[in-house]
Amino acid sequence: MSETVLEARGVRRSFSVSGGFMKPRRALHAVRGVDFTIRRGEVVGLVGESGCGKSTLAKLLLGLMPPSEGEILLEGAPISGQDRLETARRIQPIFQDPYSSLNPRKSIGTIIGLPLRVQTDLGGAEIARRVTETMDLVGLPARVVDSYPNQLSGGQRQRVAIARALINRPSIIICDEPTSALDVSVQSQILNLLQDLQREFGLTYLLISHDLSVVEHMASRVAVMYLGRIVEERPTAGLFAEARHPYARALLDSVLTPDPSLGIPDTHLGAAFPNPLEIPAGCSFHPRCPKAMPRCCTVAPDPLRIGDGMVECLLHAPDQHDEPEEETTR
Amino acid sequence: MAEQVLEVEGLSVDIPVTGGMLHPVQEVSLTVARGETLAIVGESGCGKSLTSLSLMGLLPSRAERRARRLSLLGEELAGKSERAMSDIRGNRMSMIFQEPMTSLNPAYTIGDQLAEPLERHTRLSRREVRERAVEMLERVGITAAASRLGQYPHQLSGGLRQRVMIAMALICNPDLLIADEPTTALDVTIQAQILHLMAELQREFHAGMILITHDLGVVARVADRVAVMYAGQIVETGTAAQIYGAPSHPYTRGLLSCIPIPGRSRPGEHLGAIPGVVPSLIGRMEGCHFADRCALVEPRCRKGDIALRDGSGSGHRYRCVLDPETPATQEAPA
Ligand SMILES: Nc1ncnc2c1ncn2[C@@H]1O[C@H](COP(=O)(O)OP(=O)(O)O)[C@@H](O)[C@H]1O
Ligand SMILES: Nc1ncnc2c1ncn2[C@@H]1O[C@H](COP(=O)(O)OP(=O)(O)O)[C@@H](O)[C@H]1O
Ligand SMILES: [Mg+2]
Ligand SMILES: [Mg+2]
Numbered sequence: 001m002s003e004t005v006l007e008a009r010g011v012r013r014s015f016s017v018s019g020g021f022m023k024p025r026r027a028l029h030a031v032r033g034v035d036f037t038i039r040r041g042e043v044v045g046l047v048g049e050s051g052c053g054k055s056t057l058a059k060l061l062l063g064l065m066p067p068s069e070g071e072i073l074l075e076g077a078p079i080s081g082q083d084r085l086e087t088a089r090r091i092q093p094i095f096q097d098p099y100s101s102l103n104p105r106k107s108i109g110t111i112i113g114l115p116l117r118v119q120t121d122l123g124g125a126e127i128a129r130r131v132t133e134t135m136d137l138v139g140l141p142a143r144v145v146d147s148y149p150n151q152l153s154g155g156q157r158q159r160v161a162i163a164r165a166l167i168n169r170p171s172i173i174i175c176d177e178p179t180s181a182l183d184v185s186v187q188s189q190i191l192n193l194l195q196d197l198q199r200e201f202g203l204t205y206l207l208i209s210h211d212l213s214v215v216e217h218m219a220s221r222v223a224v225m226y227l228g229r230i231v232e233e234r235p236t237a238g239l240f241a242e243a244r245h246p247y248a249r250a251l252l253d254s255v256l257t258p259d260p261s262l263g264i265p266d267t268h269l270g271a272a273f274p275n276p277l278e279i280p281a282g283c284s285f286h287p288r289c290p291k292a293m294p295r296c297c298t299v300a301p302d303p304l305r306i307g308d309g310m311v312e313c314l315l316h317a318p319d320q321h322d323e324p325e326e327e328t329t330r
Numbered sequence: 331m332a333e334q335v336l337e338v339e340g341l342s343v344d345i346p347v348t349g350g351m352l353h354p355v356q357e358v359s360l361t362v363a364r365g366e367t368l369a370i371v372g373e374s375g376c377g378k379s380l381t382s383l384s385l386m387g388l389l390p391s392r393a394e395r396r397a398r399r400l401s402l403l404g405e406e407l408a409g410k411s412e413r414a415m416s417d418i419r420g421n422r423m424s425m426i427f428q429e430p431m432t433s434l435n436p437a438y439t440i441g442d443q444l445a446e447p448l449e450r451h452t453r454l455s456r457r458e459v460r461e462r463a464v465e466m467l468e469r470v471g472i473t474a475a476a477s478r479l480g481q482y483p484h485q486l487s488g489g490l491r492q493r494v495m496i497a498m499a500l501i502c503n504p505d506l507l508i509a510d511e512p513t514t515a516l517d518v519t520i521q522a523q524i525l526h527l528m529a530e531l532q533r534e535f536h537a538g539m540i541l542i543t544h545d546l547g548v549v550a551r552v553a554d555r556v557a558v559m560y561a562g563q564i565v566e567t568g569t570a571a572q573i574y575g576a577p578s579h580p581y582t583r584g585l586l587s588c589i590p591i592p593g594r595s596r597p598g599e600h601l602g603a604i605p606g607v608v609p610s611l612i613g614r615m616e617g618c619h620f621a622d623r624c625a626l627v628e629p630r631c632r633k634g635d636i637a638l639r640d641g642s643g644s645g646h647r648y649r650c651v652l653d654p655e656t657p658a659t660q661e662a663p664a
Contacts, residue, residue, distance in 0.1 A: 049517035049519060049520075153607045155607070183373040183374055183544060184544065184545075184588045184589055185373055185584065185585060185588050185603065185604040186607075188587075188588035188590075188601035188602060188603045188604075189603045189605075191601055192600045192601055192603060199598065210517060210518065211518075212518070212592065213547075213589070213590040213592050216590065216592040217590035217592075217595055217601070240592055240593065250519055251518060251519060254518035254519045254521065254522045255518065255547070256518075256521075256522075256545070256547030256548055256550065256551050257547055257550070257592065258546045258547050258549070258550040258574060258586065258591070259551075259574070260551070260570035260571055260574045260575075262551060263551060264522055264525045264529060264551050265522055266522070266526065267519050267522050269519055271471060271473065271523070273487045273489065273490070
């Protein structure tokens with residue numbers, strides 16, 4: 001097994017948010033105890049519905065905000081003690097909306113070269129050479145080097161974000177919904193590019209997406225997040241063949257493959273909307289779970305290792321007594 | 331054959347913009363029968379939303395709309411005054427938008443907004459209006475419906491707002507429902523629930539539905555018939571089985587090849603791709619609109635107007651001079 005590049009240990013993050021007019025502020029628990037490792041050369045997918053804490057976890061991993069509790073280790077050392085620039089060199093982000101993450105007043109060449117300017121003492125000519133080389137690598141025509149972000153298409157802007165992330169050879173790239181704002185025709189170009197770069201340079205990615213078919217296509221391992229916790233983590237093939245957590249299964253069932261002989265799937269999920277301000281007692285998924293047992297309302301499940309994966313669900317706990325029917329058909 | 335709710339022939343829209351004349355909708359013809367769902371699918375910027383807005387009579391005032399025929403249950407809409415159209419909107423034809431906040435007014439309660447079309451288009455008493463509003467909210471799966479009437483849109487989650495908008499669109503029992511990207515902003519599990527609901531309500535109300543989306547997965551699961559739109563034109567149309575089983579326009583084939591399908595693609599395999607972007611719709615285009623992005627382009631593709639021709643079966647038509655058997659260099663789905 002190859003070495004660990006990035007590790008989260010017991011990571012939590014809450015925000016203090018307004019409780020409403022004349023009410024005291026309340027704690028919003030966005031990430032609630034995440035343990036997670038990414039090994040070198042791996043593409044790990046992180047999925048879950050909006051608001052479950054994916055972007056917050058990404059920012060914690062990137063060192064863009066400190067965890068309320070727990071620790072992030074980058075290549076074995078806690079990032080809390082490290083120089084900010086050195087962390088930024090080794091771990092780079094690609095965000096969903098390249099428009100808001102690219103400075104509109106800087107030229108494409110300047111944007112792509114910026115990491116080299118702040119993180120290295122390379123000279124201008126060498127930086128320009130590396131910019132040209134990287135633009136070529138990500139399929140950006142050399143002529144856009146002096147253009148500004150608003151002069152490029154959405155797909156080209158995402159290529160700029162990829163070039164910027166790549167230029168200083170980071171240890172890991174965190175992609176937060178990198179194709180969610182793009183048309184499927186452009187998404188496929190960007191996914192192909194990310195895949196080619198990964199293979200050519202042995203890159204390591206954390207790929208965050210709400211689209212399970214994207215993650216299935218790209219990742220070798222997938223973590224499913226619900227209300228701030230990872231509830232199942234498995235090699236991709238195993239998860240897609242037979243998800244163990246009822247939420248993971250509902251997510252998989254909701255993927256609409258382009259098959260006109262199939263109808264709209266019934267996820268059997270309750271309509272209760274997950275609210276990180278009022279996290280249910282017991283298993284936080286129980287109000288929506290089609291397989292909830294009485295004790296799921298009071299007992300919080302512990303993470304359980306099964307084979308090469310992890311699941312956090314009382315249905316799979318060895319000491320459970322309510323005897324649910326194991327793995328009903330999908 | 332079921333009654334045609336909507337019949338459109340030769341619908342075009344021109345909008346003067348800086349840089350010239352925009353032609354976002356060009357000679358679009360389509361029909362929708364009772365109980366039928368027609369999906370309009372294509373990349374963003376192809377003219378899908380302007381097509382739906384022009385059907386509703388909701389185009390910007392500087393836009394010009396032309397149609398040889400635009401009829402709702404046989405009644406011609408083309409010459410109708412704005413006042414007559416506003417009587418029809420929300421009553422006999424209604425629309426659901428992607429972002430509920432564009433059609434929900436943040437300053438009014440859910441109850442006020444549900445009551446508005448009823449007060450306008452029916453003679454129900456206040457009590458009956460309230461009862462109907464509660465009933466409709468329950469119908470779209472909203473719990474504690476009566477207590478929601480006093481809430482404001484921002485107090486609801488995205489999924490709930492979308493349900494409220496569906497309730498608003500259906501409260502007057504319209505003959506035609508136009509839904510423009512109704513689930514695009516929603517999570518997949520909620521998307522499945524909303525699509526279920528829409529299909530169920532459509533059956534119950536026996537309405538015709540136009541579903542506009544860029545998501546070919548949604549189209550496959552929901553549509554009876556499909557119109558693929560590219561750069562202002564319908565480039566292929568047919569039943570869902572024809573479009574997915576025998577896609578004949580290179581654009582349709584390209585779109586289908588771009589979608590990752592769990593279990594289908596091998597690890598490391600490339601997805602299909604359509605190079606380039608949707609062209610600007612300013613000015614007139616000669617020949618096939620897709621020519622610049624098409625791997626199969628030939629000189630004859632660039633000449634004249636390309637007409638729709640018959641495809642694999644009855645009602646299947648596509649706008650391409652090449653034979654569909656021509657092997658695409660871009661990989662089509664197996
Ligand atoms: N800076 C912040 N202040 C307050 N609440 C926040 C902040 N950032 C995120 N949240 C909340 O934390 C939860 C998780 O958000 P996020 O990590 O963005 O989820 P995701 O990326 O999975 O959609 C949400 O309820 C969100 O509203
Ligand atoms: N009100 C408007 N004024 C001028 N141009 C518009 C307007 N609305 C849309 N457009 C342009 O018309 C084209 C088609 O837009 P639209 O119908 O929204 O496409 P779609 O819904 O397929 O994404 C795009 O190029 C868009 O920029
Ligand atoms: Mg996010
Ligand atoms: Mg649109």
